[in-house]
Amino acid sequence: MPEELPGLDLDRLGAYLDEVAPGLVSGPLSGSVIAGGRSNLTYDVTDGTTSLVVRRPPLGHVLATAHDMGREFTVINALAPTAVPVPKAYVHCTDADVIGAEFYVMSKEKGLAIRRADELAPLGPERTADIAGRLVDTLADLHAVDPASVGLEEFGRPDGYLERQVRRWTKQAEASKSRELAGYEELRDYLGANVPASSDASIVHGDFRLDNALVDVEDGDRITAVLDWEMATLGDPLSDVALTIVYQEMGRNDSNNVVATATAAPGYPSVDEVLARYTARSGRDVSSIGFHLALGYFKLAIITEGIHYRFTQGQTVGAGFDRIGESTEPLIAAGLAAAKS
Template sequence: MSDQLPGLDLDAFAAWFRGHRPDAGHDWAAELVAGGKSNLTYRVTDGTDRWIVRRPPLGHVQATAHDMGREFTVMSALAGTAVPVPGTIALCDDDSVLGAQFYVMELVEGTPFRDAEQLGALGEETTAHLCDAMVDVLAALHTVDPAEVGLDGFGRPEGFLARQVNRWGKQMAGSRTRELPDGDRLLAHLASHVPTDGGAPGIVHGDYRLDNLLAVPTDPQPVKAVVDWEMSTLGDPLTDLALLVVYDRVATMVPALGVSDASSAPGYPSPDALMTRYAAARGLDVDALTGAMEFHLGLAHYKLAAILEGIHHRFVAGQTVGGGFEHIGDAVEPLLAAGLRAATGKD
C-alpha cells in the first residue's frame, strides 16, 4: 500500500474520517483497487481496520455521471433486503477534502470475476451456480418496492426510457472524439421507437454485470455484495437485463479491449438461458420478455458505447489513472453497429 495516491490525500481524508470514527488509528495507507476504468476505488487502512473509498475520476466528468451520492443513497436503502450490498459509513459533499464528493463503505470480502480463466478454474458446475445467483439477485432487486425502502423519490419512472435515450445522446455528444454515423442512426431509431407499454417501474442498477458483484462462488449464496451503483435510478428493469446481455457480447466484438470475457467460460449461461431464468424468478412470460428486448438491446449497446467513448475521451486527454485504456475507443463503433442491428430486428 501507498501513503499517497492520485485523487486521495490521506492526511485530509484521515482528518475528515475521524469526525465519523474518532477511534480510527494513525498508521494510514491506501491502494488503488485494480480493474476500475470509471470511478476511482481505494482500499484504505488505519493500520487496524480497512474500508473502501469511492470518488469520481480525475478530469473530464460529465454533469450526470459519477454521482457518489446516488451510490451511497441506494446502498443505504437496500441494506436488509434480499439484495446484498456493502454497509455504508459516510458521504462527504465537501469538495475541499479530496477535490470531489466521495463516500466510505465497509470492505466486503469477495472476488469480482472478470474473465473466463478465473471461472474456468472454478469448474462448470460452480460457474453455473454463480451465474444463477447473479440472475436471481438481479431479479430480487427488480422486485424490491422502492417506496418500502424509502426510494420512492429516487428517480422519475414516468418517461424513463425517453429520458434515457436523451441522456445517453447528450453523454455521447459531450464525449465523442470523432464522427460516429452508426451512433447517429441508432440514436434516431431509439428516439422514434420508445416503448409506451413498459411494465411496473423498479430499482435499476444501471451497470449490472458479473464483475460488479463480489462473490464467494463455493458458498450456497455466492453473491456477497452488488457494487458500482453510480447509475442507479427508478425505471424499466429490462434495461439492466439488456445491458447484462450486451456486456456478455462485447469481449468477442473487440478482443483487444481487455474487458470481461467471462461469458465464454464453460457453465456460463447463454443469453436465452439468462432471460429464461430471469423470467422464471420474476414470474414473467419468457416469450413476451424476449419480444420486448429489441429496443432495450439497442439502448444497451448505445449506453455502453457512450460510456466507453467518455473513458476514451479522458484517455486521449491524459486524465486517466492506471493502465489498460489504449483500446477502449476501439469498441465504440462495433458496439454502435451491433446496437443498430439489434434495435432494428436484424440481429
C-alpha cells in the same frame, strides 16, 4: 508517511474520518487503487486492522449527472435490509476540500470481482452456471424491491424513463464526442423513434454485470455484494436485464477492449437461458428486449467514448485504456444489429 495515491490524500482522509466517524479507523492509513474500474475511482484503504473502500469521481472530465456519489451512498443505505447484498455505507462527504472531490466510504466485503474467463473457468462449468444464475436471481430480487418500502420512492421518475434515457445518453455522447462515429446517428434515431411502453417501474442498477458483484468462491459461491451504483434510479427493469446481456455477449468476444471476459468461461448460460431464469424469478414479460438491447449497446458505446475522451486528455488513471476507443464503433454496430433482429 502514508502512501500517495492519485486523487486521494490519505492524511486528509484519516483526519476527516477521525472527526466524523470516531473509531472507524485508527493510525496512519495506507491504500491502493482497486483495478478494474472504468469510471469512478475506487480505493482499498486500511489502518492495518480495518479495511475500507473509498469511492470518488474521475480526476478530470465528468459527464453531467454521472459519477454521483450521493446517489450511490443513498441506494446502498436503502438496500441494506433487503435481499440484495450491498456493502455497509459509512460516510458520505460532499466537501470537495477534503480530498478534492465528493466521496463516500463503505465496508470492504469478502469475495472476488471476477473479470476474466481464466478466473472463472477453473471453477468448472457447473459452478460457473450456478454463479451466473445467482447473479440473474439477484437482479430479479433487486427489481422486486418496492422503492417506497426502503425510502426510495423519490429516487427517480419512472414515467418517461426510456425516452429520457435516449435523450440523456445522446447528450452525454455529444459531451464526449471528439470524432465521427459510423452508425451513431442511425442508432440514435432508431432509439428515438421506437421507444416501447415501459414495464412496471423498479429500482434499476444501471450497470449490472458479474464484475460489479463480489463472489465468495470459498463459501458456496455466494454473491456477497453488488457494487457500483452510480447509475441507479427508478425505471424500466428490462433496461437492466438487457445491459447485463450486452456485457455478457461482449465478454464472449476476447478481442473487446471494453468489458470483462468472464462470461466466455465454459458453462456460462446463453442469452435464452438468462432470459428464462429472469422470467421465472420475476414473472416479467421480456418480449420487448430487442429495443432494450439496442439501448444497452448504445449506452456502452457512449461510456466507452467518454473513457476514450478522458484518456486522450490524460485524465484517466490506470493501464489498459490506450485501445478502448477502438470498441465504440463495434458496439454501435451491435446495437444496430439488435435493433433489426
